[in-house]
Every structure is written in C-alpha cells, then in structure tokens.
Amino acid sequence: MVGEIARRSEDFSEWYNELVRRAELADYAPVRGCMVIRPYGYALWEQIQRGLDQRFKETGHRNAYFPLFIPYSFIEKEAEHVRGFSPQLAVVTHGGGEELEEPLVVRPTSEAIIGHLYSKWIKSYRDLPVLINQWCNVVRWEMRPRLFLRTTEFLWQEGHTAHATFEEAEEEARKILDIYAEFAEEEAAIPVIKGRKSESEKFPGALVSYSIEGMMGDRRALQMGTSHNLGQNFARAFNIQYLDRNNQLQYCWTTSWGVSTRFIGAVIMVHGDDQGLILPPRLAPIQAIIVPIYKGDEDGEKSQVLEAVAKVKALLSGSIRVEVDDREGYTPGWKFNEWELRGVPLRIELGPKDVAQEQAVLARRDLPGKEGKRAVPQAALREEAERLLEEIQRSLYKRALEFREAHTHEPKDYEEFKAAVEDGFALAPWCGEAECERAIQEETKATNRCIPLEQEPLSPKARCIRCGRPAKERAVFARAY
Amino acid sequence: MVGEIARRSEDFSEWYNELVRRAELADYAPVRGCMVIRPYGYALWEQIQRGLDQRFKETGHRNAYFPLFIPYSFIEKEAEHVRGFSPQLAVVTHGGGEELEEPLVVRPTSEAIIGHLYSKWIKSYRDLPVLINQWCNVVRWEMRPRLFLRTTEFLWQEGHTAHATFEEAEEEARKILDIYAEFAEEEAAIPVIKGRKSESEKFPGALVSYSIEGMMGDRRALQMGTSHNLGQNFARAFNIQYLDRNNQLQYCWTTSWGVSTRFIGAVIMVHGDDQGLILPPRLAPIQAIIVPIYKGDEDGEKSQVLEAVAKVKALLSGSIRVEVDDREGYTPGWKFNEWELRGVPLRIELGPKDVAQEQAVLARRDLPGKEGKRAVPQAALREEAERLLEEIQRSLYKRALEFREAHTHEPKDYEEFKAAVEDGFALAPWCGEAECERAIQEETKATNRCIPLEQEPLSPKARCIRCGRPAKERAVFARAY
Numbered sequence: 028m029v030g031e032i033a034r035r036s037e038d039f040s041e042w043y044n045e046l047v048r049r050a051e052l053a054d055y056a057p058v059r060g061c062m063v064i065r066p067y068g069y070a071l072w073e074q075i076q077r078g079l080d081q082r083f084k085e086t087g088h089r090n091a092y093f094p095l096f097i098p099y100s101f102i103e104k105e106a107e108h109v110r111g112f113s114p115q116l117a118v119v120t121h122g123g124g125e126e127l128e129e130p131l132v133v134r135p136t137s138e139a140i141i142g143h144l145y146s147k148w149i150k151s152y153r154d155l156p157v158l159i160n161q162w163c164n165v166v167r168w169e170m171r172p173r174l175f176l177r178t179t180e181f182l183w184q185e186g187h188t189a190h191a192t193f194e195e196a197e198e199e200a201r202k203i204l205d206i207y208a209e210f211a212e213e214e215a216a217i218p219v220i221k222g223r224k225s226e227s228e229k230f231p232g233a234l235v236s237y238s239i240e241g242m243m244g245d246r247r248a249l250q251m252g253t254s255h256n257l258g259q260n261f262a263r264a265f266n267i268q269y270l271d272r273n274n275q276l277q278y279c280w281t282t283s284w285g286v287s288t289r290f291i292g293a294v295i296m297v298h299g300d301d302q303g304l305i306l307p308p309r310l311a312p313i314q315a316i317i318v319p320i321y322k323g324d325e326d327g328e329k330s331q332v333l334e335a336v337a338k339v340k341a342l343l344s345g346s347i348r349v350e351v352d353d354r355e356g357y358t359p360g361w362k363f364n365e366w367e368l369r370g371v372p373l374r375i376e377l378g379p380k381d382v383a384q385e386q387a388v389l390a391r392r393d394l395p396g397k398e399g400k401r402a403v404p405q406a407a408l409r410e411e412a413e414r415l416l417e418e419i420q421r422s423l424y425k426r427a428l429e430f431r432e433a434h435t436h437e438p439k440d441y442e443e444f445k446a447a448v449e450d451g452f453a454l455a456p457w458c459g460e461a462e463c464e465r466a467i468q469e470e471t472k473a474t475n476r477c478i479p480l481e482q483e484p485l486s487p488k489a490r491c492i493r494c495g496r497p498a499k500e501r502a503v504f505a506r507a508y
Numbered sequence: 509m510v511g512e513i514a515r516r517s518e519d520f521s522e523w524y525n526e527l528v529r530r531a532e533l534a535d536y537a538p539v540r541g542c543m544v545i546r547p548y549g550y551a552l553w554e555q556i557q558r559g560l561d562q563r564f565k566e567t568g569h570r571n572a573y574f575p576l577f578i579p580y581s582f583i584e585k586e587a588e589h590v591r592g593f594s595p596q597l598a599v600v601t602h603g604g605g606e607e608l609e610e611p612l613v614v615r616p617t618s619e620a621i622i623g624h625l626y627s628k629w630i631k632s633y634r635d636l637p638v639l640i641n642q643w644c645n646v647v648r649w650e651m652r653p654r655l656f657l658r659t660t661e662f663l664w665q666e667g668h669t670a671h672a673t674f675e676e677a678e679e680e681a682r683k684i685l686d687i688y689a690e691f692a693e694e695e696a697a698i699p700v701i702k703g704r705k706s707e708s709e710k711f712p713g714a715l716v717s718y719s720i721e722g723m724m725g726d727r728r729a730l731q732m733g734t735s736h737n738l739g740q741n742f743a744r745a746f747n748i749q750y751l752d753r754n755n756q757l758q759y760c761w762t763t764s765w766g767v768s769t770r771f772i773g774a775v776i777m778v779h780g781d782d783q784g785l786i787l788p789p790r791l792a793p794i795q796a797i798i799v800p801i802y803k804g805d806e807d808g809e810k811s812q813v814l815e816a817v818a819k820v821k822a823l824l825s826g827s828i829r830v831e832v833d834d835r836e837g838y839t840p841g842w843k844f845n846e847w848e849l850r851g852v853p854l855r856i857e858l859g860p861k862d863v864a865q866e867q868a869v870l871a872r873r874d875l876p877g878k879e880g881k882r883a884v885p886q887a888a889l890r891e892e893a894e895r896l897l898e899e900i901q902r903s904l905y906k907r908a909l910e911f912r913e914a915h916t917h918e919p920k921d922y923e924e925f926k927a928a929v930e931d932g933f934a935l936a937p938w939c940g941e942a943e944c945e946r947a948i949q950e951e952t953k954a955t956n957r958c959i960p961l962e963q964e965p966l967s968p969k970a971r972c973i974r975c976g977r978p979a980k981e982r983a984v985f986a987r988a989y
Contacts, residue, residue: 054625056575057582058612063625066570066640073571089547090554094537095614095645095661096598101538117577118602119614122660123649124595131539133576133600133614144535144544153837160549164576164645168604179603356634455683 032368035386038247047174050304050369051057051290053095060172063237064288067290068314069368071291072182076162078214078310079184079286082206088158088186093140095164096131101139105264108138111231115167117179133166138232138257138283141187142265149279149503151270152191156199160186175292176249176508177187183287189267191281193258196280197235200256203284207252215290216307216424217241217297219251220476220503227461230283234258240476242431243253243296243362246451248476248505251293254284292508297427304370307327307423308416315349315412317387322357327336328379333384335405339375342409347416349375367392372419373412393419393426444492444504448473452505456498458491467493513849515782520726524777528655531785531850533772541653541660543861544767548850549656551793553663557643557833559695560665561793562573563687569667574621576645577612582620585683585785586745589619592712596648598660614647614781619713619738619764622668623746630760632751633672637680641667657989664768670748670760674739677761678716681737684765685718688733696771697788697905698722698778699912700732701984703958708942711764715739721957723775723912727932729957729986732774734868735765735902773989778908785851786873788904789897795829796893801840809860816886817862820856828897830856848873850860853900854893874900874907897960925973925985929954933986937979939972948974954985 033041033051046086052068055061064072068285080090093417096119103109112135119131141159149157162184169179186203190196192446204221213221219239229236233255240248243306262265262278271277298305308314319336321329338353343349352362366374376388387408391399403411434451438444447453448471457463457475489498513530514522528534533549536542545553561571577600584590584606598614601607615621622640630638643665650660667684671677685702692700700720710717714736721729742748743759752758779786789795800817802810817832824830833843838858847855857869868889872880884892915932919925928934938944938956945956963982971977 036771056577056621056627057575057579057624059974060577061575062576063575064573066572069572070570072573088553090552091547091550092545094542094544095647096536096537096538096542114605116602116604117600117612119598121597121599121611123597131598140537143538147535148738150561153835166576170604182573496677 029384032303035244035299036301036344039446042299044174046295046299046303046368052295053174055172055174057455058179060169062172062174062180064182064489067312068291069462071294071306071310074310074312075214075286075290076184078210080162081463082210083160083184083186083193086202086206088188090161091159093137093144093163094161095134097134097137097140098495099130099132101143102132103233104139105261107260108232108264112136112167115169117166117168122236132196134163135165135167136285137161137163137165137185137187138261139265142261142267142281143235145187145189145279146265146267149189149269152272154188155191155269155279156195157189158186158199159188160184172259172391173434175288175295181288183285184236185285186281188282189262190281191269191271191277191279193280196256196258196282200237200254200282200284200450203254203282204239204252207254207284207286211239211241211251211293212424214307214309215294215297216309216420216427217251217293218424218428220477220479221481222418222479222503223465224253224477225461225475225502227464227476230255232257232260234260236479238477241293241297242427242434242452242505244299244430245296246434246505248503248507249289249293249296250454250476250507251290252284255282257281257283269395298423299370302364303368303482305423306370306372307421307457308372310368311372312348313350313369313371314347314416315373315375316366317349317351317375317377318359318362318366319351319353320376331382332377332379339387339405339408342405346409347412373415375408375412389415391415393422398443406501438492441493445471448504449472452476452481452503453492455492456485456489457500457502458494458496459499460494460496463491463494469502471507474507476503476505478502478508509697511783511862513882516520516725516780517782523780523782525655527776527780527784527849533776534655535601536653536655539660541650543653543659543661545663548793549772552775552787552791553769555791555793555886556767556771557665559691559985560687561643561689564641564665564667567683567687569641569669571642572640573616573642573644574625576615578615578618578621580611580613582624585620586713586742588741589713589745590859592618593648596650597926598647598649598938613645616646616648617668617764617766618646618668619742620746621861623742623748623762626668626670626760627748627760630670630748630750633753635678636670636672636750636760637669639667639680640669641665654773656769656776662769664766665702666764666766669763670743672750672752673760674761677737677739677763679737681716681763681765684735684763685720685733687811688720688735688765689765690910692720692722692732692774693905695788695790696778697790697901697908698774699905699909701958701960702962703960703984704981705734706940706942706945706956708945709888709956709958713738713741715741718961720959722774722778723908723915723933723986724774725780725911726777727915727986728776729933729988730770730774731957732771733765733767736763738762738764779904780851783845784849785849787853787902789901792851792853793829793968794831794850794852795852795897796856797847798830798832798856798858799840799843800834803859812863812884813858813860820858820868820886820889823886824893827890827945828893845915854896856889856893857988871895872896872900874903919973922974926952929985929987933984934973935956935960935982935984936973937966937970938981938983939977940980941975941977944972944975948985953987954986955988957984957986957988959983
C-alpha cells in the first residue's frame with residue numbers, strides 16, 4: 028500500500044483523493060457516489076463518536092433509533108424542507124416483490140419522521156424537553172462524489188429536541204454549537220469559527236442555522252457541523268403540541284443538529300502533509316506504533332528485540348493506544364513510511380543498540396527528520412510518550428490556528444476582498460441581502476460561510492464590501508467544499 | 509405510562525406486545541413493519557453492543573462500514589442466496605429525481621457487497637485473515653411484523669471474515685458461536701443451546717450454519733444469533749482469491765455471523781413477569797433506581813430526604829449505573845410500579861425514617877414483595893448493592909435454566925414427541941432427511957431448531973423419532989419465533 032502519492036503542496040485535491048485510499052481510510056463502492064469506510068477510517072469515526080456521544084450524554088441527551096424509510100407525503104409537509112431535499116432523494120418503490128402504494132424515501136435527514144413521532148409522544152409540559160440523538164446512515168443523491176466530503180450515503184449523528192419555549196430551543200441550539208466547537212478544537216485540534224448562517228445558506232425549514240467552519244489546508248472552508256433552531260416550523264407541520272401549565276395547547280419549539288463523516292475529511296485536510304496523514308493524538312486510533320529493528324536471529328538479536336518490544340508495549344498499553352508492527356517481510360524503513368502515511372502521531376523504534384542501552388527512539392510525526400527524534404530511557408518512556416502526545420496535540424492546533432490567521436483578511440474594498448478570497452477567508456461587512464451574496468459568489472466563487480457570533484460591533488458608518496449600502500454585520504466569505 | 513398490562517401467564521403474546529410499548533422500549537413507525545427504538549430500548553441495545561463489540565475486538569476483529577445499497581445483479585451472483593432473499597427485498601428505483609439504470613437493493617445482509625470488495629482488497633496470503641464486523645441497519649420486507657422479533661428494518665452486527673483454509677474458517681465460525689453463547693449466558697442470563705442448523709434451516713449460501721437457541725417464557729424457541737461457515741461459495745461467486753505461499757491462486761474460505769435487535773426480544777421474553785420487564789443487571793441501562801419518599805417540606809423533611817438521596821447516589825455512582833426519580837407530582841407507589849414495569853433490577857427507597865436511621869431500603873425486582881426487601885445501613889450500601897446485583901444476575905440465569913430443563917424432554921416415541929413440543933423442547937433422534945423435518949412441522953408445528961454440538965453419541969440402533977429409519981443424530985425440535 029505504501030508508495031508515492033501526489034504532493035499536497037502541488038495538487039491538494041489529488042493528494043486528498045489518493046491519500047484517503049492509500050491510507051485505507053475509505054474506498055469507492057460499486058454504486059455511484061457511495062463509499063466503504065475501511066477499518067482504519069472507521070476506527071477514526073469511532074473515536075469521533077465516542078467523544079461526541081460522551082458530551083451529548085453529559086448534557087442530558089439520550090440515543091434512540093428512528094426508521095430509515097419515510098413516507099413521501101411526510102417530506103412534503105414542511106414546504107421549504109421538501110424544496111431543499113427533493114432533488115436529492117432516493118426512493119423505494121418496490122418491497123417484498125410488490126409495487127408499494129406510497130413510495131418511501133430513504134431518509135436524507137429525519138425531521139419529518141421524528142416530528143411525526145414526537146407529535147404522538149409529547150402530551151404535556153411535563154414531557155419536555157425531549158433530548159434525543161441518533162447515530163445512523165442517511166442518503167442524499169450526489170452527482171459529484173468525494174470520499175467523506177460528499178457521498179450519496181454517509182454516517183452522522185442527528186440530534187432532535189423539543190422544548191416549551193423559543194428561548195429554550197435557542198439555548199439548546201447554541202449549547203450544541205459550543206459542544207461541536209469545543210470538540211473540534213480540543214480533540215481534532217482544528218480551530219473553528221462559530222457563526223450564524225445567512226438566510227440563503229440556512230437549513231431548509233430552519234428559523235436560524237448555526238455552524239462551525241474550519242479552514243482546510245488549501246485555504247478553502249469546510250462546514251464541520253450545524254445546529255438549527257427550527258422555531259415552530261416543524262411543530263406546526265407535524266402537529267407537535269403540548270398542554271402547558273395553564274392547560275392551554277401550545278406548539279413546541281424544536282432543534283436539530285448534526286456532525287457527519289465529513290468531519291474525517293477535515294481532519295485529513297487540516298493536518299496532513301506530503302508524507303500523508305497526521306492524526307491529532309486524541310482522535311488517533313493508534314497513538315504510538317512500535318517498530319522492532321533487527322537483522323536476523325544470529326546471537327538471538329531478533330528475540331532480544333521482540334522481548335524488549337513486548338515489555339515496552341505492556342508498559343505503554345495502560346495509558347496509550349499502542350500497537351506493534353512485527354510483520355515479517357517488510358523492512359523497518361518501509362514500515363516507517365507506512366505509519367507516516369497513516370498519520371500515527373508517535374513512532375517508537377527499538378533495535379539491538381536500544382536493547383543494550385535500555386532505551387527506545389521516539390519519532391514525532393509532526394516534526395520532520397532529526398528534529399522530532401530522540402532516544403529516551405525505557406524507564407522514562409511512558410511519561411515521555413504521554414507528554415509528547417499532549418505536545419503534538421497542542422502543536423497541531425497552534426499550527427492550524429496560525430495558518431488560518433495568516434490567511435484570514437479584513438479587506439478594505441471589493442478589490443482587496445477578491446484578493447482575500449483567493450488567499451483564504453475574508454471577514455467583511457455585508458448588507459445582509461441574498462442578492463448581494465449571490466453576486467459575490469458569481470464574481471469571486473466565494474460564498475457566505477457564516478456570520479461569526481463573536482464580532483466587534485460595526486461602526487454605524489460601515490458599508491457593504493460589495494454594494495456600498497449600509498452594512499448589517501460582518502460575515503466570513505470563502506471558497507468552500 | 510404505568511397501568512395494567514396483559515398478564516404474562518394468561519396471554520403471553522399480548523403481554524409482550526403491550527410491555528414493549530408501555531415500557532417505552534419501542535414503537536411502531538408509520539411505515540408498515542418498521543419500528544422506532546425509543547431511548548430506553550436503545551440504551552439496552554447500547555449495552556448489548558458494548559459487550560459484543562469488546563469481545564469482537566479482543567479476538568482481533570475490527571469494525572468498518574459497507575454501503576446500504578447493493579446493485580441487484582450482485583445479489584443474483586450466488587444462486588441460493590438470491591433464492592433465499594429475493595421475496596424480502598426493498599428496491600430503490602429512483603435517485604436524484606431520475607429512474608436508475610439498474611435498481612438498487614437495500615441490503616438485507618451484506619455478503620454480496622462485501623464479497624465484491626474483498627475480491628479487490630485481498631491479493632495474497634499475507635492479507636489473510638480479514639476479520640471485519642459492521643454495526644448497521646438491514647431491511648427484509650416483513651408481512652407479519654412484531655417489535656424486535658420481526659421488523660422490516662432492524663439493527664444488527666454482521667461479521668464477515670476471509671481465510672486461507674477451510675479449517676480456519678470453521679474455527680472462526682465456531683469461535684464466534686462460543687462468543688455469542690458466552691455473552692448470552694453471562695450478560696443476558698439466558699441459557700442457550702449451541703447447535704448446527706439442518707440443511708433446510710441453514711443460511712442461503714452457507715456450507716454450515718450454527719446458531720444459539722434460547723427458550724422463551726412461553727416455551728417457544730428463539731434463534732438468538734447465527735454464525736455461518738460459507739465455504740468457498742461466496743468466494744467463487746465474487747471471485748475472492750489470493751496467491752498462496754507457492755504463488756498459486758486460491759479461493760478464500762469465508763464466514764459471516766450476526767446478532768440483531770431480536771436479542772432484546774429474548775431478554776424481555778425470558779425474564780419478564782406479570783409486573784413487566786426484569787432486566788439482567790449486567791445489561792440493564794439503569795441498575796438501581798433511587799426513589800425518595802416524603803410527604804412535604806414541613807420540618808425540612810423533603811430537603812433532608814433529597815440530601816440523603818444525593819449522598820447515596822454519589823456513593824453508588826462509581827460502580828453502579830444508578831439514577832434518581834425525583835419527579836414531582838408522582839407518588840412513590842406510582843414510581844415503584846413504573847420502575848418495576850421497566851425492569852430495573854434494584855430499587856432503593858429512602859424516606860424520613862431511613863434518614864434518621866442512616867439506612868436505605870433495597871428491593872429486588874426478581875423477588876416479589878417482602879422477600880426481596882431489606883433495610884441496609886448507608887455505610888454498607890455500596891457493597892450490598894453490588895452483591896445483590898451479582899446475586900440477581902445469577903438467580904435470573906438459574907431460574908431460566910431450570911425453566912428450560914423442566915420443559916425439555918427426550919421423547920421415546922412420536923406420541924411423546926408431540927406432547928413434548930406442546931410443552932417445550934424435544935431432543936430427539938432424527939434421520940437427517942428434510943422430508944421428515946417438513947412432515948414434523950406440518951404435523952406438530954415444531955421445527956428443527958438445531959443439532960446440539962454437545963451430545964452423547966447415538967446408539968447404532970437409534971431410530972428417527974418420526975419415520976423409524978436409522979437416526980443420524982439428535983436434534984432439538986420446538987415451536988419457534
């Protein structure tokens with residue numbers, strides 16, 4: 028599997044495509060637009076699941092499972108929703124050998140089916156809030172697929188909550204946005220901008236959509252998670268009502284929010300380099316790989332090395348996800364390349380000299396060559412490996428943040444704006460009109476990624492970067508995935 | 509949600525149907541045959557997932573994710589496979605607003621799509637064995653649905669492995685069967701019979717199928733997990749080949765194995781009683797529920813009780829999955845009934861008298877009334893609760909085993925056989941012919957559940973219980989789900 032891949036600096040897109048397959052993260056399936064997530068990629072997804080699931084549960088959410096199939100008529104109940112999703116639907120027309128009376132949609136998202144069930148389950152204010160999440164597959168027909176980033180079927184979690192008031196729904200949507208941002212920054216080492224989506228970019232059927240946006244290695248933006256305050260739109264469409272304390276029937280306020288396997292694409296694109304993946308230690312399925320080095324078993328060299336390797340593995344296993352690559356028939360150099368390609372944060376080399384000196388050589392994936400390499404006494408190995416993993420985690424975040432800052436601009440006029448979005452993100456005042464957003468996209472290929480939640484108040488004299496009308500707020504514009 | 513449900517002893521089937529919905533484990537979905545797994549039911553599934561997933565990983569398996577959609581032509585490649593599954597398929601004919609050139613099947617099981625991918629991934633003996641599992645949803649059109657037991661969509665894990673030799677595939681299939689049996693007995697407290705399926709009952713396309721079979725509370729059998737040695741059937745159909753050490757091209761030997769949400773049905777049917785569920789402590793999402801008892805807050809009664817409850821919860825949280833039911837507006841008696849219905853193994857009652865005496869009252873779900881109730885000093889509570897949970901676990905297993913033994917018979921002739929399958933399981937010598945199996949089913953409604961792996965050698969004179977021809981082996985016959 029190891030071999031040359033395209034250079035990240037020369038052809039980012041090709042580098043990405045080749046890397047995903049060469050690192051055995053995922054592969055195309057025989058059905059157009061669908062993917063197979065291979066064990067190494069799925070192990071990364073399991074780490075993401077674990078981190079998010081724990082955060083959801085700590086904030087009172089519980090998992091459930093809703094059906095894959097949704098009657099077509101349900102999708103039609105919320106007008107914007109059906110407009111947004113109908114071009115992307117996969118439709119089951121036959122089941123059990125017969126044509127169905129009503130075609131079934133394979134869920135593109137589950138607001139409709141969950142809305143229907145919430146209307147049955149929720150009766151009184153005592154039943155609120157309902158805080159449910161599900162981990163599942165969804166299908167949105169995709170004509171230009173890219174592994175992890177855009178596939179017809181993908182995996183995600185979708186949270187769906189119901190509340191008594193607007194304020195509670197709004198608080199929930201924002202709380203989840205905070206969880207997503209904290210997770211992206213702390214676990215994936217990816218700095219993100221928390222923001223509100225513009226009217227044209229929001230989720231079909233939402234009152235307000237929020238997202239976290241990250242800058243990829245090619246300086247394009249990727250939406251890494253979204254959280255929607257759905258207002259009463261779905262509650263009215265699906266009749267989700269409750270009796271309040273005064274025995275009056277009220278519509279609920281609902282939210283929905285999701286992170287998908289697309290998140291894996293961000294991890295690849297933010298941290299990787301010409302040699303392959305660089306996985307942030309907290310998400311890496313394998314945090315440290317031990318590579319034994321020996322020539323043969325004259326003088327018991329091989330068995331001495333393997334014995335020391337086993338000892339070192341046992342030493343680290345308690346606190347680190349560590350594996351040994353003791354495959355026969357591959358040279359240590361070949362193994363080094365392979366585990367670099369696969370982005371394992373720490374490599375531990377152990378040869379006869381190290382056995383003799385009771386040491387091991389640690390090599391950091393994020394620092395090239397000698398700079399990241401040092402010999403460490405075996406007695407201090409565990410502590411040093413733990414410390415290095417923390418340092419790599421911090422260092423990856425810092426590097427990604429510096430990169431984003433270096434490529435984020437506050438243009439003074441539209442000419443500067445055009446140059447800014449060629450280079451990365453443009454943070455610019457904007458009139459708030461969809462028409463202006465569209466013109467910007469046509470003229471520069473940049474879209475309105477979000478209106479950052481944290482921003483300085485605008486001067487009353489501030490003008491829209493494109494049309495010169497009074498500006499409403501600052502937005503981040505960028506070319507995006 | 510609490511209220512009368514049908515009596516288990518009077519109408520087992522109705523008891524089951526009502527209990528699943530009243531305990532909020534699952535509900536029917538608007539699409540015929542589909543179900544929603546509600547948070548309490550899903551939490552039980554998460555416990556099952558955790559237990560199995562850990563065992564799979566300890567034995568070298570890794571998770572992956574394969575596509576939901578399978579080209580129809582793939583399913584047709586293995587002749588028995590398509591014959592077995594075609595009446596149950598859901599078919600997608602439209603995607604992205606257009607009719608598809610080739611219809612797509614929503615996976616009923618994934619041998620076909622995985623076979624296709626293994627043929628791409630496996631090149632050499634060095635790539636073997638491939639040991640992959642996936643957790644996913646599958647769809648098999650169901651005309652007579654029952655929650656958890658038979659639904660059009662269900663969740664499961666499906667393992668798919670590829671090996672160099674028949675012996676390795678056989679060892680894998682048997683190893684997984686052992687894992688399933690150990691899990692069922694140790695975690696779900698359900699005694700099972702490990703056996704081989706007869707030719708007519710085996711998986712479409714398998715060389716040999718194994719299963720674990722449990723006896724439900726109505727003395728019918730439930731297949732709780734299956735493991736198949738697929739021989740080279742799928743390897744030939746999908747061209748899964750490898751170069752052996754002598755550089756010769758060989759077909760792989762493959763296996764597949766699965767446990768589904770049906771397993772939840774077994775937990776309900778084996779242990780439950782007239783009051784509702786009884787969950788085995790190791791699988792119970794909530795192992796102990798604390799119910800505070802107070803009249804009002806005169807003399808600070810309520811706050812004293814709630815303070816003691818918080819202390820007790822903190823005391824237990826480290827080692828036990830414990831929750832507090834401090835909802836307002838429900839009496840303690842109502843709560844007792846609700847948590848009995850939901851099968852929580854241990855109830856902890858705490859009122860003013862208990863606060864004064866620094867004790868709590870423990871009530872076992874598996875022992876009725878006073879027999880299962882005792883006051884325990886708070887200082888000894890943690891140890892006693894842990895001990896009781898272990899005792900309940902063992903006691904549930906013992907009760908289920910005694911029940912199965914009491915209703916398992918070794919009939920001497922066909923008349924006794926007929927009486928035996930009216931009462932439960934019949935272990936009987938059998939000629940091994942499909943024709944005889946069919947006749948038994950028509951005459952008694954009992955099917956051949958499995959040929960137990962552990963059985964005494966038959967006397968050479970032994971005769972088939974029905975036709976009197978020489979018997980090949982003993983099989984378990986029973987009415988089944």
